Amino acid sequence: MIVAVTIGIVILCLLIWLPIDFYFGRRSHINNVFKRDYPKRNSDIQLYTSGKALFRDLFTEIQNAERHVHILFFIVSNDRFSQAFLHLLKEKAQSGVEVRLMVDRIGSHKINKKTVLDLEAYGVSFNFARRLKFPYLFYSLNERNHRKITIIDGKVGYIGGYNVGKEYIDQDSKLNPWRDYHLKVEGEGVRDLQDEFLADWYHSSGVDDRSNRQYFPPLRKGKCLHQLIPTEGIFLEKTFSRLISGAGTRIIIGTPYFIPSRQLFLDLRTVLSRGIDLTIIVPKMADHPFVQEASYPYFRLLLKEGAKVLQYDRGFYHSKIMLIDDKICDIGTANFDRRSLFLNHEMNCLIFDPLCIEMIKKELKSDIDDSTPLTLEMLSMPNPIRRIKESIAFVISPFL
Template sequence: MNLPSIVIALILLIIVWLYLDLTFGRKKHISLFQKRETPILYGNFDIFPHGKELFADYFHELKMARSHIHILFYIVRDDQFSQQFFEILKAKAKEGIEVRLLVDRIGSHKVKKPAINDLRAAGVEFAFSNRIRLPFLFYSSQVRNHRKISIIDGKIGYLGGFNVGKEYIDEDPKLSPWRDYHLKITGESIPFLQQEFFIDWNEYSSENVAVEAYTPKQPKGKIAHQFVPTEAGFLEKKYLPFLQSAKKSIVIGTPYFIPSNKLINELITAAKRGIMITIVVPYITDHMLVQEASYRYLRSMLKAGAQVFQYRNGFYHAKSIIIDDQLCDIGTANFDKRSLFLNKEINCYFYDAAFVDRFKEVIHKDILDSKPLKLEDLNKPNLFRSLKEGVAGALSFFL
């Protein structure tokens, strides 16, 4: 067999392996996932759209911890800001406070062995979530733990889009100011966040912690809400009835607009029946090809009569959906195929008109800081962009 034939055979073998790995890995993932969501609960919430304000509050609450700190992030960088975060955790552990830190294996790949050893030496319990595993190496490399959950003393929770790194506090010149939404939570749903943390912790650490000791009953708050963790395609099933229920309006904020066929078709159907649809996306991008992957879907939405706004005051990384001014979704999931079908995510759904009105002021500010995207802008001839769109379309499931 000559060299070209060997190369072709190897390429075909790799393609077949990738297909089988992805197909059977996904089937196993679906079979293992158990649907979990809270009933309607009541709590109190603060919204942080700016990283500096969020982390000033977050670090203060970490320093005030008296019992335990449990943290899950997708990304923790190896920079000066991350070191500040580590120093707080080490100081609390040395005080005798129980500190657990769980970070995604690939998202936090910059957290190296020396930093981990320092954390453990100080008493911080550390683990990587979603490590690459046999037998489905490719599939497991794609399923990321994109949740960002913190619980302090079983009384205060944080959840949202911010991670730990300098870009999130506006110290990356290209992506500053960074716009995101993060929630600070108190109330009766905090035990559920503890439970979700320990589901991931027990899977990937060497421990098997009984969560009951960390979930004392908390007093009710004022705002009706529901937490829904998703993975393995459940998010698409959650979104569809919400879109179908819309009677007046749908507002979507997302850094990556790469919906599934079912969701884009539902949005087009909603637009055609007179629902006002508004989509807010970034003008600049933080990842290669994600913008080009969104263009085909944004064209479809513009043709159907939707409004699309590109955020111009920095980088827009926020994730939200508002339906009819009655339902609001804020969480970790992007409106893209990776969040829909691959990543572990967790969102908070609000069923409180007063809170929705409060949040509308936040997203209205983002729309004022944006410029409309027109169909003619996307249809201008551009060979390089068209080539990138073709590549992005082929890879859109993994972007």
């Protein structure tokens, strides 16, 4: 009896503490957030949709680095591929090249102290981003750095959806092949990727190199007009809302998780009422519990109002992309969900160049061809287990 009472009291205390922690943690986050606005730039941009091709190129660029390699990933796992990645960084650091590696503390929880000490012994500077912080432990646990940025010699940059682990190079038994979008940037935009990395490094380590000119060499203009958009769990909703509301003919959204905010859901319904063609691509298989069920209530209403929902069934779909009228394309690290909108630190790239967009449209067409429609009839079939999971998903959707 005493044990049961004690457990009950602990659970009650948790239920009281968690929302209080989250509420005040969110307020502190909003009060201390900083907004960075980067101008439109011209760079040469190459799109990768295969992890094998991306990491072949990335590893080659790291091997050819002469001065500094700066890398931020949400996830660096602990498998053979991850070990090969870390081994390459150690080799470059030993050759005299400055190597900095920053990873999210929760996303890269498989990196242990022994691994960190080994990296540092070889000369790699290492930092965990978004550490747990007092007094808002629960909120800081959920506020993640979800960016994936690499900058080499201040001249070559990468940004997109891929992390470091075997699943991203199609070696996972279930999530295979892995479909994602990642950009290689050469030109003016690299300075903004560098500035963003150094800002995150400063907030994690206290070392501020944002004014150090050695990290910002002269850069040539490329052919693709674009703009890099960093968000801190606050500004992304306005960016997406502006893009959606400005559509004139069609919108294509590709995302692994579709859990929109009230505002974005209203925006989507509004454009549908104006006759805008809306297509949403999501994975047929899920990599996390409840994420699919969290999307179903939104899909039921959007399907009724004329949207097309497609399920990608040629592997796992992890792409983060939005195409507006074939005129603006958004690719980056942010999912179309509440976690990316209101918690994660993200980095997206708006592309305005028609030729670059044509290249991306070919990949989107491939996504559509490799997908099958999700219909209202499929979501209306009696399924008590699904209904229970939807109810659970509704409650925890901000954290999925």
